[in-house]
Amino acid sequence: MSADDVDGSEMNGNHEIDDAAAEALIAGLDRDGDPVLSDLLGDVRTAYSSPAPVMGAALASFVAGAPSPQPPARRRITKMRSLLTTKLAVAVASVVAGSGGLAVAGALPAPVQSTVSTAASHVGLNLPGHASPRAVDVTSNNPASGVSKTHLFDVGETPTSTPDTVAPEPTDPPESCSTDTPDTPDTPTTVAPTDPSPSPTDPCPPADGHDGSGDNHSGDQQQSGDNQSGDQHESGDTGGSQTSSGGRQQSGDSGGGSQSGGDQGGSSQSGSDHGGGQSSGGQSGSDHGGSSSGGDQTTSTTVASGN
Amino acid sequence: MHASDGELDVALDAARAGDGRGFDAIFRALGAPVAGYLRARGVHDPDDVANAVFLRTFRALHTFQGNGERFRSWLFTIAHHASIDDRRRRARRVLETDLDAVSVEPAGGADEVAYAVFARLAAERVDALLARLSPDQCDVLVLRIVADLSVDQTAAVVGKSYEAVKALQRRGLAALKRELSADEAVPR
Numbered sequence: 001m002s003a004d005d006v007d008g009s010e011m012n013g014n015h016e017i018d019d020a021a022a023e024a025l026i027a028g029l030d031r032d033g034d035p036v037l038s039d040l041l042g043d044v045r046t047a048y049s050s051p052a053p054v055m056g057a058a059l060a061s062f063v064a065g066a067p068s069p070q071p072p073a074r075r076r077i078t079k080m081r082s083l084l085t086t087k088l089a090v091a092v093a094s095v096v097a098g099s100g101g102l103a104v105a106g107a108l109p110a111p112v113q114s115t116v117s118t119a120a121s122h123v124g125l126n127l128p129g130h131a132s133p134r135a136v137d138v139t140s141n142n143p144a145s146g147v148s149k150t151h152l153f154d155v156g157e158t159p160t161s162t163p164d165t166v167a168p169e170p171t172d173p174p175e176s177c178s179t180d181t182p183d184t185p186d187t188p189t190t191v192a193p194t195d196p197s198p199s200p201t202d203p204c205p206p207a208d209g210h211d212g213s214g215d216n217h218s219g220d221q222q223q224s225g226d227n228q229s230g231d232q233h234e235s236g237d238t239g240g241s242q243t244s245s246g247g248r249q250q251s252g253d254s255g256g257g258s259q260s261g262g263d264q265g266g267s268s269q270s271g272s273d274h275g276g277g278q279s280s281g282g283q284s285g286s287d288h289g290g291s292s293s294g295g296d297q298t299t300s301t302t303v304a305s306g307n
Numbered sequence: 308m309h310a311s312d313g314e315l316d317v318a319l320d321a322a323r324a325g326d327g328r329g330f331d332a333i334f335r336a337l338g339a340p341v342a343g344y345l346r347a348r349g350v351h352d353p354d355d356v357a358n359a360v361f362l363r364t365f366r367a368l369h370t371f372q373g374n375g376e377r378f379r380s381w382l383f384t385i386a387h388h389a390s391i392d393d394r395r396r397r398a399r400r401v402l403e404t405d406l407d408a409v410s411v412e413p414a415g416g417a418d419e420v421a422y423a424v425f426a427r428l429a430a431e432r433v434d435a436l437l438a439r440l441s442p443d444q445c446d447v448l449v450l451r452i453v454a455d456l457s458v459d460q461t462a463a464v465v466g467k468s469y470e471a472v473k474a475l476q477r478r479g480l481a482a483l484k485r486e487l488s489a490d491e492a493v494p495r
Contacts (some may be wrong), residue, residue: 064367
C-alpha cells in the first residue's frame with residue numbers, strides 16, 4: 001500500500017467501507033446497506049457487460065486448426081539444437097579458416113606450422129612447413145628462377161635501411177636451403193642484412209611459403225628482367241608494375257604485411273617512373289622489402305633452388 | 308453467466324490436448340467478460356482486441372501451467388496489457404471514426420429507443436464516476452465487478468498484493484459513495 005492509493009479527499013466525511021461491506025457490495029448482495037452505491041455498481045456491471053464477441057477469422061482458424069500445445073516445445077528444442085550446431089559449425093569453420101590462412105602464410109608457430117604442413121602434404125597441399133621437401137622440389141623445378149634470382153638479390157640488397165621490419169620468416173638456416181639450392185652462397189650475402197633476428201630454428205619457411213606464389217613471383221620478375229635487359233625505360237615501367245604485383249603477392253604470403261606489400265608495389269612503380277629500370281625496381285622492392293622481406297628472401301631462395 | 312472454475316478446468320484440459328472444442332469453450336466462457344473489461348478500460352474496438360487477446364493466449368497456452376482459476380488471471384493480465392497497448396497506440400495516431408457507425412438509427416419502437424438512450428446515459432454516468440477514481444482503484448473495481456475476478460486474481464492482474472487490492476477496492480467504493488453524495492447534494 002502506497003501513499004498514492006489514498007485519495008486526498010478521502011478522509012472528508014464518513015464514507016468508510018469495511019472489507020465485508022465492500023465484498024458484499026461487489027457481489028451485489030448488500031442492497032439494503034447502501035442501495036445507491038449498490039445500484040451504481042449494478043449500472044457498472046450492466047454498462048460494461050456485453051455479449052461474447054464474434055470470433056474473428058484468425059482466431060477461428062486457430063481454433064479450427066487446434067495445434068497441439070506439445071509440438072511447439074519440441075520444435076523449440078529442435079530449433080535450439082540446430083542453432084547451437086550452426087553456431088558451433090561457424091566457430092569451427094572460422095577457426096579452421098583463420099588457422100588455414102596463417103598456415104598458408106607460414107605465420108603459425110614453427111611446431112604447429114610443421115605439423116600442419118605435414119598433414120596438408122598428405123592431401124596434396126603444399127604449405128610452408130618445417131623443411132618440406134615437396135615444396136622445395138616444386139620451387140626448384142621453376143625454370144624462371146634463374147633470372148629472377150639476380151633481380152631479387154638486387155632487391156634484397158637495399159632493405160638494410162629497414163632491418164627492424166624483417167619478419168621472423170627469413171631466419172632460414174642456410175643449410176636446409178643450401179641442400180637444395182647450389183646458389184645459396186649468394187643468398188646469405190644478400191639476405192643477411194635484412195635478417196636482424198636470425199633464429200636457426202626456423203627451417204626456411206619463406207621458401208616453402210612461396211612455394212606456390214614464388215612461381216608467379218619469379219615468373220613476373222623474370223619478365224621484368226627480360227624487359228630490363230632490352231630497354232631500361234620500358235623495362236623500368238614493366239618492372240615496376242610487376243614488382244608491384246610481386247609486392248602484393250608477398251604481402252599475401254607474409255600474412256601480416258598486406259599493407260606493406262601494397263606500399264611496396266606503389267613505391268616500385270614510382271621507382272620505375274624514374275627510369276631506374278632494374279635498379280629502381282629493385283630498390284623499391286627492397287625498400288619496402290624490409291617489412292615483407294620474407295617474401296623477398298623466399299623468392300631469392302626459390303631462385304637459388306632453381307639454379 | 309460466467310463459467311465456473313470447474314467448467315473452465317475441463318475446457319482448459321481439452322485445449323491443452325489440442326482439442327479445438329476446448330479453445331472454443333474458453334472463448335465462449337470468457338469472451339464476454341474480457342470484452343467488457345476492455346470496454347471499461349476504454350478500448351476503442353473491444354471485440355477486435357478481445358480476439359487478439361484470445362489468439363495470443365491460445366498461442367502461448369503451452370507455456371501456461373495452472374488451473375482454470377489461474378488461467379482466468381493470466382487471461383485478464385494479457386487483456387490488461389492489451390488495453391494499455393491500445394491506449395498507447397491511440398495516443399500516437401489520429402483515430403478515424405466511421406460516420407456510418409456513429410449515426411443512430413432506431414432499430415425498433417419507442418421503448419427500445421428509450422432504453423438505448425437511458426442505457427447510454429447510464430454508461431456515460433458510470434464512465435464519469437469511474438473517471439474520478441484513481442487508475443488503480445478503477446482497475447481493481449472493474450476487474451472485480453465486470454471481469455468477476457476474486458481478490459487474488461485481481462492482485463495477480465494488477466501486480467499488487469492481496470491487502471493492497473482490498474484497500475484499493477475499499478477506497479474506491481468509498482470514493483464512489485462520496486461522489487454519489489456530492490451528486491445528490493447538487494440541485495438538478
